[in-house]
């Protein structure tokens with residue numbers, strides 16, 4: 175894999191995992207304290223391929 179990665183974990187449930195590829199594609203994955211997580215994938219041309227927020231406690 176080529177690109178850069180940013181990973182952060184505060185140790186209590188909050189996790190950020192962001193990847194930026196050399197071509198410009200970006201992939202972010204954030205998990206929050208309440209268990210919900212957000213995923214977003216943006217292609218190098220700016221098109222958003224995935225943009226979802228899943229809440230574990232929904233419903």
Ligand SMILES: [Zn+2]
Pocket residue numbers: 195197198199217218
């Ligand atoms: Zn790309």
